[in-house]
Amino acid sequence: MLTYTYIGAHQFQLLDKPLPTLRDPKDAIVRVTLSSICTSDLHIKHGSVPRAVPGITVGHEMVGVVERTGSAVTTLKPGDRVTVNVETFCGGCFFCRRGYVNNCTDPDGGWALGCRIDGGQAEYVRVPHADQGLNRIPDSVSDEQALFVGDILATGFWATRISEITPEDTVLIIGAGPTGLCTLLCAQLKTPEHIIVCERSPERIRFVQAHYPEVIVTTPEHCAETVARYSAHGGADVVIEVAGGKETFRLAWECARPNAIVTVVALYDEPQILPLPDMYGKNLIFKTGGVDGCDCEEILRLIQAGQIDTTPLITHRYPLNRIEEAYRVFENKQDGVIKIAITPAESVRP
Ligand SMILES: [Zn+2]
């Protein structure tokens, strides 16, 4: 089968590999019907994910149809349409029982798919702990509607959940990339007083203005004054930092009011400075880290109910056999790209 494979730093390649097989009774084999490219795939490509294993098939955002299940899989059967969770988790360890599935202590726990084990930019994928990692897609929800449930939408949902947003709040979201936009959609469900999105790219600012006209948009240069205008207590009540830029962590805590929650979802290329003397007395609450992707069933229910729609984020579509072109567009942010859906390979006629 066709797979997009991490060869080594700065090198991905379309390779033919054998079909995956069941290795554990808890495994399932899923035929991938739609996958996507994530910024984390680019981090692997650029060699900044040391735990990524050369030779693995990349891709950790996908939906598909269950082909086969191991004998210990109880909640799914062949033929089920499913979303695949970016995180593998056992469901039974100390962290899983508390919903902290990102820190599952299973050897495959955490972000394994498309990083330490073969992922979904392929025709088929083996999913360990399938009862936990797969969620059935309701019949009325399309593959495109469900595509981001297991990764960036799970991240946005988790980020807004742990940020404890109330209807009185002014919420500042820093970054309007794909994950920032998913965070925005999930923040809207909490109906805060104001949502302010801070973004540098004129193209992405236009995207937010066109699709979410009720949202206040600002730039890093004007962020502090915009936040001051729309907040009653000297800063945002909740700040969610999704950008991961050079100055965005500083912007996040500076724009927060005293006692605010500052949730840091962003993945930085460099260490960040936490200048405690400067923020002394502000009494901020920082929440950090990688998604606990354990809300996928609820997210699917919200999509089915028409309360979350991420389909406008899919700006481009490419078949698997042309995935190299798709990476070029995504990596260079060409042509107004937000997200790319990778469809099954086209048969190439001689
Ligand atoms: Zn991702």
Ligand SMILES: [Zn+2]
């Ligand atoms: Zn676990």
